[in-house]
Amino acid sequence: MAKVTVDGRVVEVPNDANALEACRAAGVDVPHFCYHPRLSIVGQCRMCMVEVEGVPKIQASCTVPVRDGMVIKASTEKALAARNATMEFLLINHPLDCPICDQAGECKLQDNAFAAGLPVSRTSEPRRQFPGYDRTPIGPHVIADMTRCIQCTRCIRFCEEITETGELTFIERGGHTIVWTHEGKALDNDLSACAADVCPVGALTTRDFRFRKRVWWLDKTRSVCDGCEIGCNISIEHRDRIVYRFLPRVAPAVNDFWMCDYGRFRSEELNRQDFLKPEIRVAGGDAERRQTNWGEALDAVKAAIEKDPSKVRVIGSAFLTTEEAWLLAALCKDSLKVGSPEFTVDIGPKRRIRNKVDGWIYGSEAAPNSRGCEAAGLTRTSSLSSSSPAVLYISDASFSEKCKDPAFVAGLRQASVLIVHARTRNALTDAADIVLPVAPLSGKEGTFVNAKGLVQRIDTAIVSPPVVRTDLEVLLNLGARWNAFDTQWTARDVFEKMQASVAGYAGLAWDSDALVGNPPSISPAAAYDVLGLERDPGVEVFSRPSVTAPDRLP
């Protein structure tokens, strides 16, 4: 560890840290563009200029390795003048059209222009244009606009160092330098949209989110991607009950700063809600289902089950939170006495994500919580047995891709009463007798256990429409009919009740950082822990008042 003084504040940082990290550790916000904690140091944006005692020339702090006793002066006249200079250079050719740029609001250039820029421009020369290289898709998910590019090369380094696919490169040189794909190649890899994440300006934006919402209107909720078993930490970004996008949340042990395109673009899917009210078919056979209320629907479920409890079969799903799975298992075991529910998980396609601790980690199960479900008492089967029970209760109807397959559904339909939790319509819901409308990931609260065995919490982003319930609420209300559960229980109550009996949950606290993960936006001071830097507890960490908007890290 090296003891470094930044603007009079002493911090201890690892010996391999650089001066910029030391500044951030000390709570001194040194603006930067090209530095990224997971990418190599290039020191070429020249924004993070500071003075280092004993070094005559001004230094780009990201390029200066710390040493014990180093004294960094980050806020001297000379340092501020140097940063002003860099800002001025960046802005002479950058279009000043933030109002029509989709990056506005989360743009580092915009933030730093407020913090370190000149109030007016001194240039009167015509601005540089890149005809043919503006607003052009360079891959399935990313649109490039080179007039906005500040040539920080983060995206190039991302493609070289993280995905190791190297689609992007510098073309031309000097003032004409542009970042583009290699001839005939597209920016098409499984993490391609992260290139837009690392872009500090509006040069790379995602096609799917572009111009859909001004980012400052977005609410951000912590969640976990349900695309596969890896369980990438995400921020669900939503407004007025519409999910606009997923962004990765920094999780050094899981997805680090990244997430895959497949997971990211599942966000749109969350806006689909095919069932807004319970639907029921009382007569059986060909009669149409009709909409009803929850009381009648759940009473009908209870009546069907109680007809012949021995012939009830329950199928869960690895999309359930552990809390929901535990309720389902408890209901089956204690109230219905039908033994433990089964569940099955789709295998493949393989997903992957990279972090600094494990390198690449892979997920082959196409659901987020098979481990949690098993721990909560559900039984994993590779193929569902084709017994024909009197009642088949499925939570939920999208547990497998096979549910879209009429042949597979025909097997399940052999039950005399088919009850499903469902959000989206598929072959299985079409065949069902009772459909209980449930909320998507964005409406749920609870915990998932990922491929590494980490318990991770998801929060409710959007409260579902009035008559739609979460799986948890449906199970609580159903269980209440056997006096098994209290309908007032929250996910947290269930979590605390099941903790003792569920493997891996003992000793965890609902609100602990380990469960919750990092917030969607990380202030430079909080980034301390993300970077794995130790803070000297005896030293008070200041946070300078800053006019910058709270930014995503980095």
Added chain:
Amino acid sequence: MSGLSPAPPVLLARIGKPNSVSLDSYVADGGYASWKKVLEGVKGGEWTPAKVTDMVKASGLRGRGGAGFPCGMKWTFVPTKEKRGDKPVYLLCNADESEPGTFKDRLLIEKDPHQILEGMMLASFALDVKHAYIYIRGEMVHGAEILDKAVAEAHEKGFLGTDVLGSGVDLTITVHRGAGAYICGEETALIESLEGKRGHPRIKPPFPAVSGAWGCPTVVNNVETLSCVKHIVDRGAEWFKGVGRNEKNTGPKLYCVSGHVEKPGVYEAPTGIPWEELLALAGGVRGGRKLKAVIPGGSSAPMLTAAEIAGVPMDFDGLVAAKSMFGSAGIIVMDETTDIPKAVTNIAKFYAHESCGQCTPCREGTPWLLKMLRRIVNGEGKKSDLDLLLQISNQMGNGMTICVFSDAAIAPVISGITKFRGEFEAYIEKSTKPEFEQKAPTDLTNEIADRKAAGIHS
């Protein structure tokens, strides 16, 4: 191209001889004698790498590429065998001569390639190099062909290869052509380019001597420097020291004199000859006109007025004392007919074109300077332009960028405007758009101060 020299030339001795590029003619003129001498002395311990290094150190040879760093000292920065382990050491000959006003290396390459090769062989021996590279500028197609041929000949005749002349020394030389970028003459950019990447200068430290090509210790020396090494081993360090005009600037030096002189060309003269002697060698200012200004070290050196350069010794220290630099000794002479604003614009155009685009101040600053200068010489200048040009220049240099390219780019602008401000102002007075005025930079400064006082500026 070569001209008369005050003493019998050494570096240029074989220029102009028939078939000077062939190995046979080189050997006939006593070439490769030093290489043979050293190799024969290896087994007996008469010649050791340290001995060659010490000779070069004692000679006081300073790098001829531009920085003037003592060559022997540079060699000693290479970690010892114990420290570097299995890592090989690479010697790179910097033949990426691109500095405007400089054309000495090209002459050596095209007319006497074996002299360079022998210098490289001796340097490789001193540094325990098994594989040396010549990085030659992309535009020098003819030079690359000659070097290729020379290397092939040297391999064929056994001066290169494995177990050279039975001494147990292995050495291969490869000629690598650049793609034509000025910045690749910067040693770390040269290394990047050699590795097959874009020629972007690296962050230092680590310096190439510790971690250079492919992460191995690497020494980058200029063509002329390596040629000097051959002559130092030939004739001894004392001889070399004796040639220079002062203690710190030793040996013969090639001066590239261009511009408004009677006989432009490459002149070999002792390092440190006074300006007047050099000008006399080149036949004086053309047509008997008056001297106006001199760029003494390639386009990146600040220009000196006729008064400033009078009596200055043309060497590394003399020109630094005159607030310019010796650089690559590319001396551009400008007589009284020269339009300085146009000359500065021309140089600015070069730098705007050649900036690698890595660092913001240089990438954005060099075209900005050019746009403003062009506007001024096109008769659309504004009164505030000159101060702004100086201010922009000042915020580009002095550590604001990874390499010294931007320092080079601003030198002619700053020196041109400060020393010939009247000429720029004459253009601005005739400006067709004088009404196109902007806030003066001083107002800006006040505005920033106001913002700060109000607590807006963090």
